[in-house]
Amino acid sequence: MSVSSVNVRRRVLLQGACAMPCLGMFSSSRAQTVTEEFQQLVQGLATGSPEAVARDERYWRQVARFYEKTRGIVNLEHGYWGKMATPVLNHYLEATRRINRQNAFYARKGYETDLAQSVQRTAEALGVGEDEIVLTRNASESILNLIRQYRGLKPGDVVLYADVDYPAFKRDMAWMGTARGVKPVMLTLPSRATQQQILDAYLQAFEQYPRARLLLLTHVSNQHGLVVPVREIVAAARKRGIDVFCDNAQSWGLLDYTMDELDVDFAVFNLHKWIGSPVGVGALYIRRSALHKIAPFPGVSDPEENHIHNRAHIATSNFAAMISVPAALDFHQAIGGKNKQARLNYLRSLWMNEAESLERIELLGGADEASRTGMGSFRIRGKTTIADAQALQARIEKEFGVFTVIRKGLASGACVRVTPQVFNTPDEIEQLLAALKAINRKPA
Ligand SMILES: Cc1ncc(COP(=O)(O)O)c(C=O)c1O
Incomplete structure (x- = not known):
């Protein structure tokens, strides 16, 4: 890559502009300066433990x-999906222009x-x-590959x-x-649970259903951010x-881990949530030794x-999104x-x-720290219908200017989910808390 193309890229990143850089014919246009630029801005800050940072x-x-x-x-x-940081967004826009210009010549x-x-890079990050x-378009596509092509079931x-x-x-x-x-x-898990209670619920199900051969397990639930003890459940299941x-659609990037910590044979991911890639990038993991259990695509x-x-x-997918993964991981x-x-x-x-x-106020999800993530849910005690959750979400949005979303998949009823991102501030969280206090005083 020529020096001038690097400089052009640097200018694009620094200005957040959408100029059209003159890159090499098939340059993957990896944003070399993403890390450098970030390091410059945070220089001298945040050197302690993650908890101190x-x-x-x-x-x-600065972030x-x-x-x-x-x-x-x-x-x-x-x-829902993760906002791209501006260097990733600029990389993606530039790649979109370049690929559109080069068309099939690039694609082929x-x-x-x-x-x-x-x-x-995805494999390396996951260990x-x-x-x-294999990269897919989203976790939903990945899970269907597993579910439809799984060989291990008998009527x-x-x-x-x-x-x-x-x-x-x-x-x-x-x-x-x-x-x-x-x-x-x-199975129905408790609406609030510790790691041990979650494990016990799965162990009990294994006892109750001796003909169980397959389990769908969600590392982090999209309902309330609950983390399940994957490694322990998988060990018991394997026996x-x-x-x-x-x-792992919601967990990768929200939590920091590599696959050896989970020890699963099959997993599905999204990179367009907490890894911050453009929308349209998921992944499917199959442990080498378990590949024979999944039939080839029809x-x-x-x-x-x-x-x-x-x-x-x-098939034909968003080329620019797929090749922006290294920038997002950077x-x-x-x-x-x-x-x-x-x-x-x-x-x-x-x-x-x-x-x-x-x-x-009833809080839902993890009852101990190991079962919690940045995502959390709540509802007004006793108000569990979808209409209740919709009214609560609307009130928080209209009266307090805070946008959240309702979730309606839990057996215990509907709730309102709260999911901050790294650029949200404690003042914004305070605004939500003020809403919760007012609702607590006057629930309807
Ligand atoms: C836990 C979980 N699994 C799967 C998905 C599906 O993701 P996608 O729509 O990107 O396939 C989501 C999306 O929110 C999710 O939170």
Whole structure:
């Protein structure tokens, strides 16, 4: 890459502008300066433990400068998809222009190399082999590859999932009942639970359903941010011959981990949530030694059974999004996964710790710190219908200027979910807390 193209890129990143840089023919246009620029801004700040960094407001003010924020509303709904930091956004826009200009010439001759780099960086960040990861368009696509192509079921077997799982994935598991002649069983977890209580609930289900052969397990629930003890549940499942499909769509980047910590054989991810890639990037992980349990994508042949990319077929997809993964990972890693997790947990603790003493407010999800993330949910005690949650969400938005979202998948009823991002401030969390206090005084 020529010096001038690097300089052009640097200018684009620094100005946040959308100029058209003159890059090499197939340059993957990796934003070399993402990390450098970040380091310059935070120089001298935040050198302690993640918990100390989490409380260093000067550091997070600098981080916030890398994001364009909505005006006129405090947005505390970042569980849907992750906003790109401006260097990632600029990289993506530039890649979109370049690929559009080069069209099939790039797609047919340059894309494969760039895509391989995105796979390599994803695998490296997760601590797995490149032959164990395939990039997909989202976690929903990845889970369908697992569910439809799983070979390990006989009619009459039981497949387990839980109320805290992602609603569409619950539907997919239930679909196996008619499609595969198995018995789908949905477990109900306590609306608030510790790691031990969650583990006990799964252990009890394993005892109750000896014909269980497959479990959908959600690392972090999209309902209330609950973290389940994946490693322990997987170990218990494995002893009983139960395979586990782990849904890491919400957890990767919200929590900092590598796959050896979870020890799962199958997992699905989103990079467009907490890793901060453009929308349209997910991943599928299949442990090398478990590949034979997932059939190739319908119609694809893989006689040697050794190619994970034969398990998915993403067809024509957003080239620019796929090749922006290294830039997104650069930015994520520049902040530091552990720092990000600690900051998001800290922001959650700022409202949840105080809300704990509000007698009319019911908090949901993790009952101990290990079961909690930056995401959390609540409702007015006894008000569990969807209409109740909608009214509560609308009141918080209209009267207090704070945007949240309702979730309606829990067996215990609907709730309002709160999900700050790294650029939200303690003052904004205070605005939510003021709303909760007012609602506690006057619930209707
Ligand atoms: C826990 C969980 N699983 C799966 C998904 C599905 O993600 P996508 O729509 O990107 O496939 C989500 C999305 O919010 C989620 O939170």
